Amino acid sequence: MISVQTLPQSSQKNWPQILPWLKLSLIPGLGPIKVSKLVEQFGHPEKIFSATEAHLCSVISRKLAHSILRADIKKQLESTEAWINASEAHSILTPESSGYPEALKELPDPPVVLYVIGNCSLLREPQLGVVGSRRPTPNGRRVAQEFSEQIARSGLVITSGMAMGIDAAAHQGALSCYGGTVAVLGTGVDQIYPARHRDIYQAIAVQGALVSEYPLGTKPFAGNFPRRNRILSGLSLGVLVVEAALESGSLISARMAAEQGREVFAVPGSVLNPLSKGCHKLIREGAVLVEHPDDILMELAPQLRGAIREFDHVASNHHQETDPLRLKIIEAMGFDVVSVDQICAVSGIPYTELSVLLTEMELDGVIESTPGGFIRLG
Known part of the structure; x- marks a missing residue:
């Protein structure tokens, strides 16, 4: 958990304020937990860089202390400063920024910085995380898109990871009704992955927010994606799982959500569908079984305190057949x-x-x- 004084909104793009946090985030091997310990000990990142090696070694290893005092990250800092100044849509949030989500500060390993393209204010709005299989059935894709659209219409932001399958359907559902959507990436925020999602990426940059804790230029690496899931679930009031095999990474997101005290929702499916097994496992373990978007809205209503807009119960495709x-x-x-x-x-x-x-x-x-x-x- 990081506890620091929040700066005014106008300071979000103030480079001198961002710089010490950014430098810490770029030190190899110095993850969020160690940064939290250092900030707790020294009070502010600026003081960390002026500390003696001996003092640093009282908190971290000598190797990391040496890295902090002698790391060569000048080029990364220069390119990042150029990026943040290149567009009004580019932002870097630190725990001092007023736009940094309070919910993430409560994590044991909060992101040291958040790179954002798009609307930063969405990160502090009520959100529903939506995850699931990268190779869903047509039914699964339809459920993810329709649920996301209707929940976005109700006023919640739809948050997912821009992966193939359920993630993409969730973002598309929110985008289709001009609702808010956040994509938490496992790459640098300047990287489009998968490449075929260029249109989704560009739409989210305009209508929503693309977010990553990873430095600019970070390519897809398998180990990054489970770690980004803690941000996805941390931002959300709850996480909806639509189609997930027993070995699915979506179950990691669900587990993280439960550990963070978030609600976990799961859509049941056919016992013959292997992509239903993960959801059925979650339901047996206490996840809320959902068959309609209203099931989610009713469960989250006590936390929303009037944030939900009037919900339209009439789906456009529902009509009475007579032939x-x-x-x-x-x-x-x-x-x-x-x-x-x-x-x-x-x-x-x-x-x-x-x-x-x-x-x-x-x-x-x-x-x-x-x-x-x-x-x-x-």
Whole structure:
């Protein structure tokens, strides 16, 4: 936990105030826990750099003390200063900045600095973390996007990690209704990863916030992603898991959320779907089973104190079917992806007639074509 005096908002881009924290964050091997101990001992990062090696060694190892006093990080500091001055959208938050999220200060290993592109104020708004499989089923992707859209409409910020699959669907759901969304990255904030998410990255930079504790230029490294999850869960009031295998990294996010005192929500699924097993495990361990966005909003309501806007319970795709043949098709489909042959066999509708009906229903937004067949939307 870091306890320091907060500076006015106007000081957020004040380089002299940022510099000592940034220098600490760039010392190899000097992680957030050791920085917290040093700040607790010396009172402020500036005093750390003027301390004697002997005094530093009373808190950290001689090797780290030597690194603090002699680290060659001049080029990194120069490039970072150029980056922060290059755009009004670029910010670096330290524990002294008024924009630094209070919730992160309570972590045992709070980020020493946060690099941000976009709207810093979103980091202090009520947030829901959404995580899950990188290779979700069409149903899982749809659930993540629809839940995120409806919860963003209610006023919460959707926070995720911009990974493939559920993360991307969550961000897209929030972006689709012009809601707030935060992407916590496991790379430098100036790196687009995965590269195919360039459009999502650019949209979040305008409509939301991209956040990282890692120095500019940091490339994807497997060990960075579990560590960034503590920030994702730390920023959030709760974390929603949509489709996760038993070995999924999403379960790490859920565990961190529980350890941080956050709510954990999980969407149940088919017992035949291996991506449901992680969610079912979480539910057995006490996660809140959710079937509708309202389940999450009701659970979080006591913490929000009026922050939730009026929720629209009527989904755009829900309408009453009256055509008997279309009703037969819907009944034959259930809620999983179903092939045309399966629909034909269960409904008894001739293939040629069925093809016309499926096309009409897709145009009407009742069903959607996916790899392997169709899925109902209402």
